[in-house]
Amino acid sequence: MGSQGPGRKRTPSKNGLTAEEDALNVIAKEAEARLAAKRAARTEAREIRMRDLERQQKEEDSERYTRISRRHASVSDDEERMSVGSRSNIQLDLDAAGAYGGLPQASSYQSHKKSKKKKKHSSKTEDCSSSVASFMRSTASISGLSRDLDRVVIPDLPNVNGRLSMVDDRLERDYLEKGSSLASTISGATLTSLGGTSSRRGSGDTSISADTEASIREIKDSLLEMEEKYRKAMVSNAQLDNEKTNMMYEVDTLKDSLMELEEMLFETRRELEEKCKDLEREKHAHSILQFQFNELKETLKQSEELLTEIRQLRLKQDGYFREISDLQETIEWKNKKIGALERQKEFSDAIRNERDELRDEVVQLKDILKKHGIVLGPDLATNGETGEEVGKADQNSQTASAEIREGSSVLEIRLRKLVDERENLIEQVCFWQLLYIDFVLILCHYKQDFLFYSVQVKRLKGQLEQKKQKNGIEEASSPEGDVLENGTDSNIMDIQRDANRQINDLRFKLVKSEQEVTAHEQNVTRLEGQVTRYKAASENAEKVEDELKAEKRKLQRELRSALDKIEELESSNSHLSKRLEKMKSGRATATTP
Template sequence: GSQGPGRKRTTSKNGLTAEEDALNVIAREAEARLAAKRAARAEAREIRMKELERQQKEVSDDEERMSVGSRSDMRADDRLERDYLEKGSSRASTISGATLTSLGGTSSRRGSGDTSFTADTEVSIREIKEIHELKDQIQDVEAKHMQNLKELKESLMEVEGKYRKAMVSNAQMDNEKTNLIYEVDILKDSLMELEEMLSETRRELEEKSKDFEREKHAHSILQFQYNELKETLKQSEELLTEIRQLRLKQDGFVREVSDLQETIEWKNKKIGALERQKEFSDAIRNERDELRDEVVQLKDILKKHGIVLGHDLATNGETGEEVGETEQSSQTSSVEIREGSSVLEIRLRKLVDERENLIEQVKRLKDQLEKKKPKNGEDSSSPDGDVQENGADSNMDLQRDAGRQINDLKFKIVKSEQEITALEQNVTRLEGQVSRYKSGCENAEKVEDELKAEKRKLQRELRSALDKIEELEASNSHLSKRMEKIKAVRGTATTP
């Protein structure tokens, strides 16, 4: 069998830890011990093979010696048999010769005495019978001995054949035993490696399951956080809609404020124009009053001199008309000033026309006064009364109304600016919250995607680890069955 591969460990991405270093050291020591065991087994196998070769050589030498010895034994047996037969024949010849001589002797000594002859013959006859019986017994014993030798030779040949077969079978069984022991050792090594791999995969499975549980817990926490962020995002969207509405309101307020500012600027311009027109009208009015006073004085001087003016230059009617006209013009001008700048322009034109008329009237009066001025003319000036100005009061009311409107508009502008700043602060704060919520949601989605990918990866690794465990269990069961078969074969081989 081929030697099984050593343990292979994959290093993690974050580097080797102390536990993995210790496991690597233990694995290297185990591999060194396994290599030493395998080297010792190989050395023992070589010694065993040399011993088997020596035993087989000795068996072959013994067989040769036994075959040579059996042939020498057969030759010795043949030699002994021939010697025995020769000795028997020589004994028989000697016995027969002795008997003959004894018989001859007895016959020659027959004359000495008949009694001694008969006794000797009987003795010799008995001896001859005994010799023949002994010879027969010896022949029977020799035949039995030869038969036993043949049987022993046959049994020896059978035993030698059985011994040779037994030696061959023992050598084969010893070889098979060594091969089986080697295979058993290899299977034990592979089984140990598989058990180590199984324990390693189980440990990795436990670690992966723990990591999976941790990732699952983290995923549940992140899912809860994601739901919270989703809810906050929903609230932020609602706030954004409110912000949009507030922005629309703000835009409306800004437009109103801009309109109010434009109206304020227009009113300020209008007020400035009114003030300028008021100054101009005051100057014209003062000049008109001076001209009226001068006209009245001139009329009084003319009355003193007995000069009566016409209807066009009547002082009372003219002044009354002028006063009525001025009152009416002041009333209409106050209304018209409130209406707009066009009314002011009309009033200014009227005042300018009235001024020009008064200037012409003063010129005519001066001309008449120069024509009809007496020598003892007395200077007297008695003004009838002060001319009341209705336009000043209306201008003051207009200024007060304009000031109130300006103050109201300024207060509204300040209030709207405060509301705008507060709304801008709320908008910036809500935009910051929305950006934070969006970034948090994006991070949560990224983490969720990463966790889903890690979960799928862990599930794939878990499935691969379970498949590897099933394969290792199947190979373990297969190896245990092979071990049982090998043990059964070894048990049957050891039993005689």
């Protein structure tokens, strides 16, 4: 009655099957097997029910044919009996009706009709119960519903008998009503026949037989109507049964759909569990990624701190470069100054040379004058001028020469100072450069010596091992060990002494080089400490400079505020002085008449 579902569609797990998934698969397979068994049992029961219905239909068809033949035979016998004994029965009924007022006649007729009617109804029930399926098949073929014929369920015989009993009761009530009306007609006829002659009695008999035939026809018509009603009731019952089967089919389909929904619910629950597991795994992975993210964040912070330190160091380096450039500029400026002083010195040297030449010429001239017998006194000059003028000239020349000497001495002192400073700076720079180069060279030299000594030590050790191996081989090969005491043993001992001496020398050199390396390392650490101290001093100086700049700005702000206050006071003072002058002028005008 219900079509089988398409089955379960399972998505294969990506991460492999676990024990729980295996158990769930086993449970799902068992549920599918149970569902398939239920469906097979349902289809088998449906087939068995259809076979029983077909068998019952065949039996009812065969019984119907036998009953129809029997009914035709009984109907013919009843008609013969009625035709033969109708007049005698009617006469007896009329006599009884005349004696008892017509009621026994009606009751006997009614009982006769009831027995006949029961026979007909029994045959009708059998006929109708057997012909329902054929009637429904014919109606279904007419209406085009051939696909629903197999679903028609023939009602059970107890239900049909109950319905037929209800129909019999209705027929009995109709028959009693018609019988009473017929008894009234018969009672009137009997009264007329009692007062009449025999010829009139013969005509009364014919009228009674015609009335009974009319009542029989009416009863037949009513029976046909009741048969139609019964057929309609059976059709409606079959339709209701058909609807019942449809409802049962719908119930079965709904059960199947419910089972499928349960399977889907089971699958969704299993998928939910898988999703929950995936969610747990994702949460674990998220926590791991969060931890890694925090670590990377910390490393990023450290890298940013290092970058800030590097920037600060670069700024300091730029400051050092600026200081070096400033020092270079000062050195260049001092070089230029030294060049200017050197040019001034050259000029002063030229003046000195000219002065010396002039002095030499004066001495020569004096010698010439002495040779000619001219002696210059203190008050006379060579050109006839007085001694005072000559003395003044000599004094002027002496003062000029003294000023020149003083200027040259000052220039020389300044020049010497600048040259000394420049030389000191150059010497310091060269000293540090040479010290660094010497330190690097010493380290390289020590490294080379260490490598050389290590190679020599390894070589000597190899030689000693080879010699020991040779000596062991010779001692093992020579059975007489004391014969070679003055031969090769002395040479071996000498070689061993030389090797030991060289090893000791190398060890001493190695220790010495290590000591020198440690000393140089100490020097390096000391120099690094000095550099750090210089850096700290420079940082302190920068801090002091920043503080001084801040104080300078603060003092400048205070100065500006004080100047502003002074200006305000001056403006107020001028305003007050103006008011005072106005008041004085007002008083003066007031005092004047």
